[in-house]
Amino acid sequence: MTDDRRRGRSQRPQRGPRPAPRKQGPKAPPVRDPARRVAFDTLRAVSERDAYANLILPELLRRRRITGRDAALATELTYGTARASGLLDAIIGRCVDRGLDTVDAVVLDALRLGAYQLLRTRIPPHAAVASTVDLVREDAGSRVAGFANAVLRRVGEKDEQEWLAELESEAASDPLALLALRTSHPRWVARAFAESLGDKGDDLRAALEADDARPAVHLLAKPGQVSADELAAITGGDVAPYSPYGVHLPSGAGDLAQSDVLNEGLATVQDEGSQLVAVAATKAPLSGQGDERWLDLCAGPGGKTVVLGCLAQVSGATVDAVEVAEHRAKLVREAVDDLPVTVRVADGRDPGLDGGYDRVLVDAPCSGLGALRRRPEARWRKQPGDIADLTRLQAELLASAYRLVRPGGVVTYVVCSPHLAETEGVIAEAARRGEADVLDARDLFPGVPDLGNGPFVQLWPHRHGTDAMFCAVTRKR
Ligand SMILES: C[S@@+](CC[C@H](N)C(=O)[O-])C[C@H]1O[C@@H](n2cnc3c(N)ncnc32)[C@H](O)[C@@H]1O
Numbered sequence: 001m002t003d004d005r006r007r008g009r010s011q012r013p014q015r016g017p018r019p020a021p022r023k024q025g026p027k028a029p030p031v032r033d034p035a036r037r038v039a040f041d042t043l044r045a046v047s048e049r050d051a052y053a054n055l056i057l058p059e060l061l062r063r064r065r066i067t068g069r070d071a072a073l074a075t076e077l078t079y080g081t082a083r084a085s086g087l088l089d090a091i092i093g094r095c096v097d098r099g100l101d102t103v104d105a106v107v108l109d110a111l112r113l114g115a116y117q118l119l120r121t122r123i124p125p126h127a128a129v130a131s132t133v134d135l136v137r138e139d140a141g142s143r144v145a146g147f148a149n150a151v152l153r154r155v156g157e158k159d160e161q162e163w164l165a166e167l168e169s170e171a172a173s174d175p176l177a178l179l180a181l182r183t184s185h186p187r188w189v190a191r192a193f194a195e196s197l198g199d200k201g202d203d204l205r206a207a208l209e210a211d212d213a214r215p216a217v218h219l220l221a222k223p224g225q226v227s228a229d230e231l232a233a234i235t236g237g238d239v240a241p242y243s244p245y246g247v248h249l250p251s252g253a254g255d256l257a258q259s260d261v262l263n264e265g266l267a268t269v270q271d272e273g274s275q276l277v278a279v280a281a282t283k284a285p286l287s288g289q290g291d292e293r294w295l296d297l298c299a300g301p302g303g304k305t306v307v308l309g310c311l312a313q314v315s316g317a318t319v320d321a322v323e324v325a326e327h328r329a330k331l332v333r334e335a336v337d338d339l340p341v342t343v344r345v346a347d348g349r350d351p352g353l354d355g356g357y358d359r360v361l362v363d364a365p366c367s368g369l370g371a372l373r374r375r376p377e378a379r380w381r382k383q384p385g386d387i388a389d390l391t392r393l394q395a396e397l398l399a400s401a402y403r404l405v406r407p408g409g410v411v412t413y414v415v416c417s418p419h420l421a422e423t424e425g426v427i428a429e430a431a432r433r434g435e436a437d438v439l440d441a442r443d444l445f446p447g448v449p450d451l452g453n454g455p456f457v458q459l460w461p462h463r464h465g466t467d468a469m470f471c472a473v474t475r476k477r
Pocket residue numbers: 274297298299300301302303304305322323324325328346347348349363364365366
């Protein structure tokens with residue numbers, strides 16, 4: 001059901017027979033609870049159409065003119081519920097006699113929203129239950145409203161810690177599963193983090209907890225256009241601790257779409273980790289002559305291309321940016337506007353370019369396990385089976401980069417994932433072929449603490465406040 005139909009508003013006129021004249025009658029009543037309604041509609045779009053919560057929610061808030069406290073509540077409820085849905089389902093499942101898979105999808109989304117309010121907010125229980133039952137009644141009918149009421153009352157009989165204790169007593173022999181449950185991660189993701197960290201204790205717990213929190217917004221002060229100090233002063237943010245071009249915005253900073261510095265193209269939203277790896281790709285030491293031709297082999301939507309383009313402009317280099325998807329190549333073109341960047345739609349595995357590049361960045365398509373904080377529902381969508389296809393593509397893109405770079409030139413391989421198969425596994429395979437020497441990437445992250453033993457760099461939300469970005473720097477023999 002569309003947004004407007006649910007609300008009983010008139011639709012846009014359609015071609016075809018004239019509709020019967022509308023009966024005169026009272027206007028549709030205003031929505032009683034706009035914040036919960038918008039949260040619920042977003043969660044429905046996520047489960048029904050695989051929509052992204054972080055795209056749908058701002059759009060619905062804007063269309064329905066929801067601002068201020070209602071918008072803040074809607075955001076908290078939507079993202080919180082989406083992130084915690086694995087844990088919420090485990091709890092709801094214990095309150096439904098016939099099992100979770102017998103529950104209608106509309107009702108299940110409402111139950112998740114209600115359970116989240118009961119367990120993780122200070123909203124009074126009667127308000128959490130009554131508002132959820134209203135949503136169920138409106139969208140699924142009165143018959144199931146009683147069922148939703150009964151389930152939520154059972155959920156509310158215990159707090160989150162008591163539920164966790166009960167669930168954990170059943171899974172006591174699997175500490176990883178317990179930790180995954182507590183931090184709202186699928187077990188396989190928790191295991192991937194553990195393997196990368198080499199830890200199943202406090203470090204893993206800290207990583208998963210940080211990954212369960214909403215990230216701060218980071219800005220890139222475009223190199224050569226505005227300094228980080230100036231951008232911090234303009235936006236009221238703080239200069240980032242590690243990236244020379246980064247600014248951290250305070251949580252709850254105003255509407256970015258209204259910000260002049262962004263509209264004027266002086267700055268853009270970009271995680272500090274992305275800034276750091278892009279800068280590293282431009283600074284890695286070359287051997288031999290020349291540092292003028294740079295290649296960005298997987299460019300869309302253009303975040304790192306902007307860093308490359310700005311720094312190329314400063315140093316007199318040019319950038320070729322390759323992207324296989326036309327619509328993403330368009331985003332790159334829009335992002336790099338006046339910079340010395342040429343955007344090409346091509347498959348990076350065989351882009352039809354002349355070789356001899358001094359620098360190549362391979363920011364490869366990946367599982368995105370390092371950026372789960374940004375897309376609240378993403379952790380429940382990804383599957384371990386996705387990894388094998390990705391690593392094959394990553395290896396092929398890397399092999400193409402070695403064909404295109406000159407001897408002595410540098411290939412920087414980046415993924416936004418800590419999964420070992422996508423990170424060290426892909427590089428180890430290339431190193432085995434003996435085409436390149438692995439450089440110590442830590443040297444290219446000055447001032448960044450906790451980078452381990454090298455030679456690769458793995459950033460982490462709990463250590464660096466960034467996405468879990470991986471960076472390997474190699475030089476062709
Ligand atoms: C991780 S994203 C790159 C992010 C980008 N560098 C940035 O900073 O905004 C990977 C990109 O690679 C593109 N891609 C996937 N397969 C590709 C291929 N065979 N050749 C070139 N690009 C590819 C995807 O469409 C996606 O835009």
